[in-house]
Amino acid sequence: MTALRVERVSFAYGERQALHDVSFNTASGGFTALLGPNGAGKSTLIALLTRLYDLQQGDIQVAGFSLRSQPREALRRLGVVFQQSTLDLDLSVEQNLRYHAALHGMPRKVANDRIEVELDRQQLSERRKSKVRELNGGHRRRVEIARALLHKPSLLLLDEASAGLDPASRQNLNDHVRSLCNEQGMSVLWTTHLLDEVQASDELIILNRGNLVAQGRADELAAADGSLQQTFARLTRNAVPA
Amino acid sequence: MTPYWECLRAIVFREWLRFVQQRSRFFSALVRPLLWLVVFAAGFRAALGIAIIEPYETYITYETWIVPGLACMILLFNGMQGSLSMVYDREMGSMRVLLTSPLPRSFLLASKLLATALISLLQVYAFLLIAWFYGVQPPAAGLLTALPALLLVALLLSALGLLLSNGIRQLENFAGVMNFVIFPMFFLSSALYPLWKMREASEWLFWICSFNPFTYAVELVRFALYERLNPLALAVCLGLTLLFSLLAVLSFNPQHAALRRAT
Numbered sequence: 314m315t316a317l318r319v320e321r322v323s324f325a326y327g328e329r330q331a332l333h334d335v336s337f338n339t340a341s342g343g344f345t346a347l348l349g350p351n352g353a354g355k356s357t358l359i360a361l362l363t364r365l366y367d368l369q370q371g372d373i374q375v376a377g378f379s380l381r382s383q384p385r386e387a388l389r390r391l392g393v394v395f396q397q398s399t400l401d402l403d404l405s406v407e408q409n410l411r412y413h414a415a416l417h418g419m420p421r422k423v424a425n426d427r428i429e430v431e432l433d434r435q436q437l438s439e440r441r442k443s444k445v446r447e448l449n450g451g452h453r454r455r456v457e458i459a460r461a462l463l464h465k466p467s468l469l470l471l472d473e474a475s476a477g478l479d480p481a482s483r484q485n486l487n488d489h490v491r492s493l494c495n496e497q498g499m500s501v502l503w504t505t506h507l508l509d510e511v512q513a514s515d516e517l518i519i520l521n522r523g524n525l526v527a528q529g530r531a532d533e534l535a536a537a538d539g540s541l542q543q544t545f546a547r548l549t550r551n552a553v554p555a
Numbered sequence: 556m557t558p559y560w561e562c563l564r565a566i567v568f569r570e571w572l573r574f575v576q577q578r579s580r581f582f583s584a585l586v587r588p589l590l591w592l593v594v595f596a597a598g599f600r601a602a603l604g605i606a607i608i609e610p611y612e613t614y615i616t617y618e619t620w621i622v623p624g625l626a627c628m629i630l631l632f633n634g635m636q637g638s639l640s641m642v643y644d645r646e647m648g649s650m651r652v653l654l655t656s657p658l659p660r661s662f663l664l665a666s667k668l669l670a671t672a673l674i675s676l677l678q679v680y681a682f683l684l685i686a687w688f689y690g691v692q693p694p695a696a697g698l699l700t701a702l703p704a705l706l707l708v709a710l711l712l713s714a715l716g717l718l719l720s721n722g723i724r725q726l727e728n729f730a731g732v733m734n735f736v737i738f739p740m741f742f743l744s745s746a747l748y749p750l751w752k753m754r755e756a757s758e759w760l761f762w763i764c765s766f767n768p769f770t771y772a773v774e775l776v777r778f779a780l781y782e783r784l785n786p787l788a789l790a791v792c793l794g795l796t797l798l799f800s801l802l803a804v805l806s807f808n809p810q811h812a813a814l815r816r817a818t
Contacts, residue, residue, distance in 0.1 A: 363655045366810040388657040397648035401569070403576050415565030416656040416663075418558020 314341035315377070316468045316500035317362075322371035324357050331357040332523045334371075339502060339516060341376075341467070344494045346511045346531070347504040349520035350549050355504050356396075358520070359472045362502075363393050376467040389417070392461030396473040398453055402446040406437055406456050409445060410463060417464040424463070431459040435489075451482035458490070468500045469493070475510065483510070508541055521549045562658055563666045570670035573640075574677075584632060584678045585685070588625035592686060596621050608749055610781040622691045623777035624746025626679045627769065630709045631741060633678065635733045637671035638716030642729050645720075645809060654809060661804045668717060668800065672709035679705055693780040704779035707792050708772040714799035715768075721806040744769040745777075768795050 317339045324332040332354045339345040349355050360366040362373060364384055372379055378386040400409050407428065414424035432438045435455040445453060454474060461469055471490065475483040487503075487510050494501045503510065511517060513532040518525065526548045527534055535541040574581065596618045607614060644650040653663050683698060693701075719736065723729050743760070744767045745753075754761035764770050768791065775788035 360810075363651070365651060365654055367808070385657040385659075388655060391655070393651075393655055395648060395651055399649045399652045401649060404569070404572065408572070412565050412569055413652060415561045416653065416658065418562055418656075418658055420557055420561065424561075 315339070315374070316341040316343070317345075317502060318372075318374040319358075320372045320374070322358070322361060322368065322373060324354075324361060324366065324369050330523055332361075335520070335523070335525045336371075337518050337525060337528050339468075339500065339518075341500050342494070342498045343516055344491060344501045344503065344512075345516040345518060347502055347518045347520065348506065348508070348511065348545065350506055352522070353506075353520040353549070354523040355506075355520055356472070357523075359395075359470065359504060362470060363391065364388060389464065390467040392464070392466035392469045394454070394457045394461050394469070394471045394474045396476050398457065400445045400453060400456060400460075403444060405442050405444055406432070406448070407441040409456060410460055413460045414463055419464060427463050427465075431462055434462075435459040449482075450478050451485060454478065454482075454486055455489070458493075462493075462499075468502060470502045470504075472504045473506070474503070475505065475507070508545055511541065519545065519548055558658065559662060562656070562663070563669070566663070566666040567670040567673060570667075570674050574674045580636070581678060581681075584629055585682055587632065588628050588682050589685060591621065591625050591628070592618060592689065592691075608751075610778045610783040610785075616691075618686075618689070619691050620749070621747060622683070622686050622693075623780055624741075624744070624773045625686075626682060626705065627708055627712075627746060627773045627776055628741055629679050629682055630672075630675050630705070630712050630772075631737055631769065633671065633675035634709065634712030634714075634716040635719075635737055636716075637667075637675075637713050638720035639729050639733070641667070641717060642720045642723050650809070660807070664717065664804050664807055665800065668710055668713045668803075671713045672706055675709045675713075676702070676705055679709075694782055697780040697782050700782050701776055701779040704775045704789075704792075707789075707796060708776060711768070711772060711792050711796040711799065714796055714803050717803040718799050718806065721803060721808075740767060740769040743767050744773055746770075746773045768792070771795075 315338045319335055319337050322332055322335045323330070335354070335358065347355060347358070357366070361368055364380055368381055372381050374380070375387040376390040378390060380387045401412070404412065410428045410431070411424060414427065419427065432441055435458060437452065437455055437459060440448065440452065445456060448456065457474075469490070475486050478486060490501055490503065493499045505511070511531050515531045517527070517529060517531045517534055519527040527544070531541055535544050538544040538547060599617050611619070641650070653667075654660065656663060680698075719732055720729070723732060743763050745764065746769070750761060750764055750770070753764050771788040771791035774785050775792050778785040778788065
């Protein structure tokens with residue numbers, strides 16, 4: 314079963330080509346890391362995956378539903394944590410979750426039950442009445458994950474979710490998402506430019522200058538060069554300067 | 556129907572919470588028209604006599620004349636303020652939560668417009684209540700018959716604001732656009748003076764006012780406050796609300812801003 318299928322996707326900002334004919338699949342129930350330096354096209358791909366941008370060429374399927382022909386079904390199966398926080402700081406944790414549930418058209422009874430489950434799972438039950446503004450960065454990320462999981466998506470997409478967190482919070486977040494993946498059988502696409510967030514058994518997709526330059530298990534890709542750092546350096550030698 | 560109802564309810568509730576949390580916004584929205592009513596109108600009362608003109612059945616004070624225009628002024632500012640918050644949400648990223656909802660984007664935007672309009676109505680009625688105690692007292696039933704007119708005008712001006720915000724590249728540009736839209740719309744309308752007075756002053760000014768949608772918004776509310784219907788104003792407001800809403804939804808695309816920035 315395929316969680317995400319990206320088929321021959323190209324995208325240009327006017328004259329500037331951001332993605333060139335990118336294709337890949339990710340397996341259901343696995344942790345996949347999408348890696349690339351700045352300017353690789355990760356953000357553009359995320360914008361296309363979440364339908365913030367319209368597809369120019371190619372197609373994307375989430376759990377078998379095409380973003381072109383069945384966008385509502387596809388979005389229903391996608392949970393997203395954006396790089397930039399999208400929480401309403403002046404609302405409480407619970408109000409943010411309730412708002413998201415309503416935007417997904419969840420009946421109130423179902424939403425109440427799901428909020429309880431996710432607050433408990435993210436260990437946020439005691440902070441449910443706290444304004445998001447009062448939470449630290451790590452807790453805010455947890456609220457965003459709870460929110461992304463509220464409608465039981467097939468695929469959880471995290472776009473540079475660890476950005477701005479201190480090293481300990483970053484590690485906690487990474488471990489937490491991995492446990493969701495292992496315990497719940499959740500499919501995860503983790504976008505990052507940091508190699509230390511990748512583990513040997515992860516499925517890895519590497520983008521550079523809008524091209525897919527490698528896909529495979531991290532340890533297998535690293536084998537050719539001795540380490541993942543060296544493989545990544547070789548594949549992204551001509552990266553766009555930061 | 557439930558998913559749509561839940562979504563609409565949540566969007567309206569969120570706007571309500573924002574409104575409650577931003578009390579200064581409420582007071583500033585009231586202070587502006589009250590200054591016009593208490594200071595500006597008091598000064599002009601002696602200088603400007605208003606002849607008997609529909610929908611009024613007798614001579615009226617200048618304060619009575621400008622109250623419908625000032626009610627619409629609140630809606631105008633709120634419509635622009637609502638679109639400013641849309642630009643802000645777009646810049647800050649919180650708009651993404653709305654846009655990744657599986658419900659149709661047109662429905663989400665229409666819900667936002669309705670939420671902004673409903674919050675605006677609260678401010679208008681607060682203003683009308685103060686004006687009542689100040690001595691401007693339309694028929695009590697008129698306050699009820701004005702409700703649909705005010706809602707329509709609020710939707711019209713919110714849709715116009717959303718349409719304008721779609722063309723804004725950056726938040727900083729919006730203040731300029733607001734001033735460029737709000738003040739000409741307000742001054743070149745029947746909000747402050749009857750159109751016949753404008754015609755006495757200048758024929759071309761009269762024609763500009765006659766083509767200003769805000770004139771019809773003010774007249775629709777003015778007539779409704781006195782339990783009368785102005786069919787032309789209703790037709791213009793209804794038509795423009797549909798047109799602006801349609802154009803706003805069609806032109807709303809976060810990709811456009813990214814493409815504009817890149818080119």
